[in-house]
Amino acid sequence: MTQLPTSTERKLGLVIDLDTCVGCHACVISCKGWNTENYGAPLSDQDPYGADPSGTFLNRVHSYEVQPLATSAMPHPAAQLIHFPKSCLHCEDAPCVTVCPTGASYKRVEDGIVLVNESDCIGCGLCAWACPYGARELDQAEGVMKKCTLCVDRIYNENLPEEDREPACVRTCPAGARHFGDLGDPDSAVSQLVAERGGMDLMPEQGTKPVNKYLPPRPKDAWQGQTDVLAPYLEPVAEEPRGFLGWLDKTLEKL
Amino acid sequence: MHPAPSIILFTTLSGLGFGLLFWLGIDATAPTGWVAFAFFAIAYLLAVGGLLSSTRHLGRPERALKAFTQWQTSWLSREAWAAVGALTVLGLYAYFLVFFDTQIAVLGWLGAGLAVATVYTTSMIYAQLKTVPRWNRWLTSVLFLATAIAGGALLSGRVSIAMVLLLIAGGIQAWWWQTGDRALRDSGTDMASATGLGKIGEVRAFEPPHTGTNYLLREMVHVVGRRHASKLRLIALVLMMVLPIGLLLVPFSHVFGLLAVISHVAGVLVARWLFFAEAEHVVGLYYGMR
Numbered sequence A: 001m002t003q004l005p006t007s008t009e010r011k012l013g014l015v016i017d018l019d020t021c022v023g024c025h026a027c028v029i030s031c032k033g034w035n036t037e038n039y040g041a042p043l044s045d046q047d048p049y050g051a052d053p054s055g056t057f058l059n060r061v062h063s064y065e066v067q068p069l070a071t072s073a074m075p076h077p078a079a080q081l082i083h084f085p086k087s088c089l090h091c092e093d094a095p096c097v098t099v100c101p102t103g104a105s106y107k108r109v110e111d112g113i114v115l116v117n118e119s120d121c122i123g124c125g126l127c128a129w130a131c132p133y134g135a136r137e138l139d140q141a142e143g144v145m146k147k148c149t150l151c152v153d154r155i156y157n158e159n160l161p162e163e164d165r166e167p168a169c170v171r172t173c174p175a176g177a178r179h180f181g182d183l184g185d186p187d188s189a190v191s192q193l194v195a196e197r198g199g200m201d202l203m204p205e206q207g208t209k210p211v212n213k214y215l216p217p218r219p220k221d222a223w224q225g226q227t228d229v230l231a232p233y234l235e236p237v238a239e240e241p242r243g244f245l246g247w248l249d250k251t252l253e254k255l
Numbered sequence B: 001m002h003p004a005p006s007i008i009l010f011t012t013l014s015g016l017g018f019g020l021l022f023w024l025g026i027d028a029t030a031p032t033g034w035v036a037f038a039f040f041a042i043a044y045l046l047a048v049g050g051l052l053s054s055t056r057h058l059g060r061p062e063r064a065l066k067a068f069t070q071w072q073t074s075w076l077s078r079e080a081w082a083a084v085g086a087l088t089v090l091g092l093y094a095y096f097l098v099f100f101d102t103q104i105a106v107l108g109w110l111g112a113g114l115a116v117a118t119v120y121t122t123s124m125i126y127a128q129l130k131t132v133p134r135w136n137r138w139l140t141s142v143l144f145l146a147t148a149i150a151g152g153a154l155l156s157g158r159v160s161i162a163m164v165l166l167l168i169a170g171g172i173q174a175w176w177w178q179t180g181d182r183a184l185r186d187s188g189t190d191m192a193s194a195t196g197l198g199k200i201g202e203v204r205a206f207e208p209p210h211t212g213t214n215y216l217l218r219e220m221v222h223v224v225g226r227r228h229a230s231k232l233r234l235i236a237l238v239l240m241m242v243l244p245i246g247l248l249l250v251p252f253s254h255v256f257g258l259l260a261v262i263s264h265v266a267g268v269l270v271a272r273w274l275f276f277a278e279a280e281h282v283v284g285l286y287y288g289m290r
């Protein structure tokens, strides 16, 4: 049913740390790897080795350059480069679900995960139009809608070792920039992280109430003069050349 | 948004077909016999042809019947019901007109209501999308309804009514364009809110996630055709409104009537092409495009 549940028992989702992400795209690859051979149809590629390759991905990493505003303390602030992973945000008010004519798209009551039942999907693409975040892609080979499953086939999978029962992207991230947990529980590690770091919603004005949160980059620190008690010992010892070099310097000066 | 020919054809043709059905339904002195047959055949060809063309847009057309299930939330599902309802009721109405020379007015009125409802549900598929601010307005529904009813009047040969309605539809179209140009700006969604990075400073897309294209860019970020938008708007208005009215002003003949219809349809097709090509989906902002 494409009616959204009024509330869900848990709100499983991701917290993505924009301060830590190094833009390596490892989560993109591990996501594609896991999801192409597990839940649902494989994630196809078109013309993968040709001149115009494209393919279905459930997670992609953008990179942005942000130019901070000049202040009196920092008249020429350096631009910051921010890597920005983006997958389905498992919105509470998911517009992608209510537009679906077939009931293929749904939000689970037990954990809030938004999924597509591929055997019901007619591939009309309307849900992808309704998602503001570009989190849904129509697979060109299969003709059905693909999206992040929050690795529903890992997180409850008793056949996997305990430490692997989290999303592939989270498990893979070498920088620890992706965190998985229950954002409906204020005591969970992810909720604490969001509270501590001022986690934010993307496009709040769209009214989708995303479950996934983004942690903003921390302010960059600046050079504040002397930074260490040992620093003076590292200062250059000879300001002026002495000895033979000093004589040479002076002689050449006089010529 | 990508101007897919199948969807442009669908909204144009089925809009016109349901517009014609509306007029046939409310006609107090509806045609009977072969004349009725001809009118209804044209209307059904347009309406059904448009609907069939829209299924070409589906990834899995063989499952299209499933689209009837979610009428409680989905405008696309409601559209399917309204269309089938209108075509069934008016089919029955036409059956009695053609074969028994009998007009069952109640069926006509009911069918006309359903035909208008179908056009409204079509418009709501677009107007409901907050992600496309240019579409996300009540005026979009007014535009679809006005265009369909004006086109239907023209096609059913109601010369004087058609002239007035064409003028109104053209006016609404111009108004929709005019106000649509600032819809994205007024929506408050921009790169700053999309990335949440606006608090730090000005955000610029540095590197996209993929070197080639993808479904999102093909489907939702269509920036190529906008260059000639203002010229195309003028062409659309001339074809859909000015020329047909001019042709109707000269003493009526079937040739001029036909030319007026062709010109109108061509104009609506251009306008619908722009409807898609000019529409900015907010996902483009993640790519630094609009």
Ligand code: SF4
Pocket: A087, A088, A089, A090, A091, A094, A095, A096, A097, A114, A130, A131, A132, A133, A134, A135, A136, A147, A208
């Ligand atoms: S991010 Fe997009 S696809 Fe995911 S729940 Fe929200 S609207 Fe739906």
Ligand code: SF4
Pocket: A099, A100, A101, A102, A103, A104, A105, A116, A120, A121, A122, A123, A124, A125, A126, A127, A128, A144, A145
């Ligand atoms: S593409 Fe599939 S999941 Fe999306 S709205 Fe259409 S039928 Fe529903």
Ligand code: SF4
Pocket: A030, A031, A032, A034, A035, A058, A059, A087, A088, A147, A148, A149, A150, A151, A167, A168, A169, A170
């Ligand atoms: S949770 Fe799973 S499906 Fe979603 S982005 Fe991560 S790896 Fe991909």
